[in-house]
Amino acid sequence: SQELEQSPQSLIVxxxxxxxxxxxxxxxxxxxxxxxxxxxxGLIFLMMLQKGGEEKSHEKITAKLDEKKQQSSLHITASQPxxxxxxxxxxxRDRWNDMRFGAGTRLTVKP
Amino acid sequence: DAGVIQSPRxxxxxxxxxxxxxxxxxxxxxxLFWYRxxxxxxxxxxxYFNNNVPIDDSGMPEDRFSAKMPNASFSTLKIQPSEPRxxxxxxxxxxxxxxxxEAFFGQGTRLTVV
Numbered sequence: 091s092q093e094l095e096q097s098p099q100s101l102i103v104x105x106x107x108x109x110x111x112x113x114x115x116x117x118x119x120x121x122x123x124x125x126x127x128x129x130x131x132g133l134i135f136l137m138m139l140q141k142g143g144e145e146k147s148h149e150k151i152t153a154k155l156d157e158k159k160q161q162s163s164l165h166i167t168a169s170q171p172x173x174x175x176x177x178x179x180x181x182x183r184d185r186w187n188d189m190r191f192g193a194g195t196r197l198t199v200k201p
Numbered sequence: 202d203a204g205v206i207q208s209p210r211x212x213x214x215x216x217x218x219x220x221x222x223x224x225x226x227x228x229x230x231x232x233l234f235w236y237r238x239x240x241x242x243x244x245x246x247x248x249y250f251n252n253n254v255p256i257d258d259s260g261m262p263e264d265r266f267s268a269k270m271p272n273a274s275f276s277t278l279k280i281q282p283s284e285p286r287x288x289x290x291x292x293x294x295x296x297x298x299x300x301x302x303e304a305f306f307g308q309g310t311r312l313t314v315v
Contacts, residue, residue, distance in 0.1 A: 120301075121301045123303060123304075125306075130309075130311075131308060131309070132205075132292060132306035132307055132308045132309055133292070133294075133306040134306075135303045135304070135305065138301065138302075138303055140301050178244065180304075182301075187232075187249065187251065187256055187257070188234070188246060188249050188256070188257060189234065189246070189294075189296075189304055190246050191236075191243065191244040191246075192243070193243040194243060194244070
């Protein structure tokens with residue numbers, strides 16, 4: 091079973107709209123990563139969250155970590171077609187090593 | 202730096218043949234990961250190395266799969282014999298240190314076994 095559950099699985103929004111993607115872990119989080127993938131390409135690192143309550147932003151993308159709830163949210167403001175792709179959250183299974191991913195959220199932004 | 206380099210980008214092979222996927226991590230990175238991505242199962246961790254030593258290979262699906270890292274700048278993932286269900290995109294990623302640093306991914310190898 092997935093240790094990282096992402097929701098929704100897919101999302102279609104109109105350009106300019108805001109959206110939120112969620113990632114929930116069934117185990118203790120020792121940091122959480124967000125990546126973006128375009129079809130046929132590798133994963134591109136977006137941001138990393140390490141501490142409960144931490145919030146980071148990159149351009150119009152903001153991610154937050156709620157350590158107590160073992161979940162993270164990724165919010166995109168005023169979405170653009172360039173935001174389209176698959177967003178994946180990843181987390182180490184233990185404190186030091188590896189990195190496993192959720193199933194991903196496929197985002198489509200309609201012009 | 203050129204990033205993580207994987208070869209080949211595409212591979213089509215017949216069932217039963219041996220397949221070798223190659224990865225060159227970013228110089229100075231001491232952790233290396235092999236992943237497999239399919240529509241059905243998403244991105245699965247197959248094996249990861251730290252300082253060239255395999256740490257956890259519990260994700261390797263079967264004995265047909267093997268991975269090596271003979272030195273810090275090269276790793277291989279071998280499938281022998283290959284089967285149609287092995288068709289997927291295989292990614293290699295590397296990271297500096299352990300713990301909370303980001304991993305950098307290669308462009309992947311798209312494997313098709315017919």
